Amino acid sequence: MTVDGRVFSHEVMIGVAPSAIGFDLPATGTLTRGVNGSVYNTTLSGHGLFPATVSPALPNGLSLLANGSIVGTATANLTAAHYVVVVCNLWNDCDREVIELTVLEPMPNISYGGNNSLWFPRDSVVNEDPVNTGGAVETWSMSGTLPMGLSFDNLTGRITGTAILIQNTTSVNITATNDGGSFTVQVNVTVPGAGIALVFPASNLSLVNGTTMQNIGGQTFGETPSSWTVSPGLPSGVHLGASNGTIYGSPDLATPAANYTVEVTSISGATATFVLNIEVLEPVEQITLTLPLTSLDLTNNSAMQPFTGQTSGDAAVLWNVTPDLPTGLNFGTSNGTLWGTPTNVSGPVVYTITAYTASGANDSATLTITISADFDNDGIPDHVDPDDDNDGVPDGAEEAGCSLDPDCDDDGYGDGVDAFPVDPTEWVDTDNDGIGNNADDDDDGDGWTETEETECGNHSDLDAMDQPGDLDNDGLCDALDDVDDRPIYLVLTETELLLPVNATMAPFEVLQFGADVRSWNVTPDLPLGLTIDSEGRISGTPTVVSNLAVYTINASNDLNWATVTLSIAVLDEDADFDDDGLPDAVDPDDDNDGWSDVVEAQCGPTDPFDAEDMPDDSDNDGICDLLDDVSDLQITVTHEPRELHLTVNVTMTPVEANVTGGDAITWTAMGELPAGLSLDAQNGTISGTPTEVVADVLVQIEANNSKHSTTTWVLITVHEDTDADGIANIVDDDDDNDGWLDSEEAVCATDPLDANGVPSDLDGDGTCDRADPDIDGDGWANVQEQFCSTDPRDTDDMPSDTDTDGICNLVDTDDDNDGWADLTETLCGTDPLNTTSVPVDANRDGSCDQDLAISLSYNVGDGWFGVGEEVNLTPDLGGFEADLWAIQPALPEGLTFGSMARTSSGAITGVPTVESPATVYTVWANNTVDNTSINTSFVLGVFADHDRDGLPDEQVMTEVGPLASDLDDDDDGYNDAHEAACETDPLDATSKPDEGMMFDGVTCLAADSEEDDAGPTFPWWACCVLLLLLLLLLFFLRDRQEVLGPEPERTTVDVEASSGTGTERDPFILKSPKPIAPMGSCMSKQTIRFHGMTPRIEVHLTELGARDQQGRFAMMDVKDEKLSGQILTADDKGSLKVRLRFDDEAFNTVKGGHFESVLRFGRNSVYVRWPVEVLALEEEITPEGADVDDDAEKAEMEALMLAKQAEAEEAKADAEAKKAEEEAAAAAEKEA
Known part of the structure; x- marks a missing residue:
């Protein structure tokens, strides 16, 4: 500025x-x-x-x-x-x-004997091992009793011993356990007697006549079998293997169910039997009908292709179709074939075809038949026939009403050959010019009228190839044309004539070839005395000296012309203009200016006898500008844009070269362009379709003319386009075109370049499960369902919420929202899930009449303690004395519970030594004398705290939000992330990163090496500065994780505050209210706003004044005046706005007083003073905002205050009397 x-x-x-x-x-x-x-x-x-x-x-x-x-x-x-x-x-x-x-380890999966049924003959030696197809077993156990003589090995799961007593089937449960879980199987063990036992896998067999049965064999136990018999004989076709007891065969006769007794005889003659119930059933016929098509489109009067349905299963013996088929179609009742030639047009009709077996089993299918019209009977139905009347003219090209009339104008010529199907006077148009031959004077359209063709040699007017000759194309046939007007060609034997003045020249002829010349002329006029004749000869006697000049000679006929240039000078033979010793007559450059006389004549012309009059040559290439098509000046070229960002397989917009100065004649790429791109060597344009992805290809491009060259460059990047949508990935917000934005897939942990890898979205709400606060879309947030022990991924598994207040019953202290806590209702004998079931409370004191005085609670705060932190939780028990305490489940290691009679206290004390997750504990307080009991539940957890600094090593979630976690678990001054990056142990204070190792927030870096002597040395003190900056960064990162309460610098008081900065030495001082009466109350006009705190943190108010002045001050939430007290909670943004409240109702300071307690807010200490004065009762009391103008009003106000005081004293006396009465009753009951 x-x-x-x-x-x-x-x-x-x-x-x-x-x-x-x-x-x-x-x-x-x-x-x-x-x-x-x-x-x-x-x-x-x-x-x-x-x-x-x-x-x-x-x-x-x-x-x-x-x-x-x-x-x-x-x-x-x-x-x-x-x-x-x-x-x-x-x-x-x-x-x-x-x-x-x-x-x-994966959970075990065990079995015994294949089917968990074991048969051990009496006196047999048993050594049965389990089969395990799962994970390795750590421990084995068994419940139940094995037959006598057998034992279970708890190390291997093996059953061993000798079965010494016969025993019917007994069951034992065997459990294999490892850290993956337990697997239990029931094993049935049977000990038959000595001899032989027989069993079959099944006792009932249903066989099918004519079908080979599955072999079934008997299983024996005990002695070796010798022979097998069956009684009565098995059904026909079924056999018993006499040596192995296998039943097999193919039954060939239906047989009703009957019992058959199979007997096996052992080698000692012992026998065993097993009864089988066997029946042989007739096979049940089945048939399935399938049609190759569900609809047929037939053409009237055209034979159809025979059509037959296909069956599977049993054979079809009869076929039927309903309703009756169209006329001309037939149906085979023995084979189901449909054939014939339809003779009537019919719309779509549904027909039912049914196939029957010999037993009457049947199946049906439907077929829709449509028969379309065919006017010309060409086999193509009219609705698809492009030419319904088959006259050769497509229906779409026919005149209106002519599509079904082959000769629409009745001129005897069919529409297919009639060029004018609706004009009876015309039918042929040889030259297709839209004019019928009858009215056309040039029928074949060859440009010659019928009269001309006749006069020029009787040529046909119906054959365009039969035309009169016209070599010179002048429109007059050769037979009638006496002049050849074809192109003319001229040639000079010399291009320059130097003629002496006043001397007759030898005639100079312009040679002519080709056609005839009708006229000759020369521009400008020839030198005086010279002429050109009708044959193209120049002759005469030049009479005036003239400089060399260029003359254009033109020869023409009616259609063509030709030109040629000739330079002529008329010279004085003795003249030498430039004094170079050469007479002007033979000097090629008379004025010696470097430009020949001929060139000067062509380039201007300029005066060949004036050295100052030279042709213009702006690029100095020796070619005059008039004849020079290329500017050879210095050139400058660029391509805009220079940085090209292209998309693979997408044709680029051509980028043309910008050229200034001279002309660029040739272009060359000095290096390879990306595949698919090319450089135009004539104009320097870059174009094409890139086929490969490349990054930052720098290409030098050279441009040249005959005298100069220059270079330019382009930087080309070809970007990937995964979904081939023509939009490069770098700008495409959905690279794989799977419907999920790349940013969404990044959050959802799926591959944004894989169209098959789409995020999981269980509830289909468009938010992937990873980012969805309600994965199953059941209206309950995932966090809520976790707290409520329901599955956040199961829509049908929702928390119970009796009162629909959005808090599940598991954590809701008042499930039915009837104003009575669930625990209170349980103690009072009412239903905590029924709004209409509420305790009786005759005196409306908030305690039910059934149990007015019993209460139990623990103040556990947020419920979390650190390993190594001293714990001392004492119960708040009211209404009775407990002589026996109990707690479930067991407390974490290091904590003890006072439960025994002699030490019965219910206190939880000690120092936890191990971590423990948040667990619900229930404490019971019991009085065994009067059989009274009460319980309470609370959540308690122990977090890891390696360095014992009170901050959890890992983040801990509570109902009100996360606790601040420790960023330096071993308190060695190095952030855990720093140690992880530098590969030191974040839980070992002696394991620290090496000196000189620096942390950039991601990786562990070594300080610059001192071995590089070539460059300037790095000052040692800069390392200290960097280290201090790093420590400062870690400090701020640490602070970022700390729980933040009220602090003076983040606290504001509105403009009416008297003074102060909010510190202990300089507290905020609020404006005092007007004095109030005893038992009165007032509010501060000023508001106090705390901001920048941890969301949902509790803000505590502490009174630091004299003890007899405490208890009267409280906070009121400005946003919700119903919320007041000495503890309030910040909102979700970490902000809280309060007004102060002073209430003397419970103290009744009738003598008056000044209350100037210093009020402290939070642990980080914001200090406030708010002086309040209570007037003595005898003093004149003026309520805030009231004006007392006369004695009557003063008296009335004083009477009101006295009445209020009396009511308070009476209420206090009643409360004390009731308390004394309850204590006396309790003492009497205890003595009884």
């Missing part, structure tokens, strides 16, 4: 603030060896993100997606290993997640 001649400037730095990275992985992930699995991130947001990285490398078979998800099939087991996954952006802003991966 310039002011009064002075220049003012200011440097402004503009940048784009990076958006925060949103990235979240579960704390733990469990996969199974050999089974495809995944651990997906739950959120990924931000701009300019690099692909995620992981350290250390993932186990074999697992891979990391760009969005941080872990997928694949693990090939080996893994026990609780930790991996650090890092996502960074272009601004070196990074977020990292540590996940604990476990790969379990």
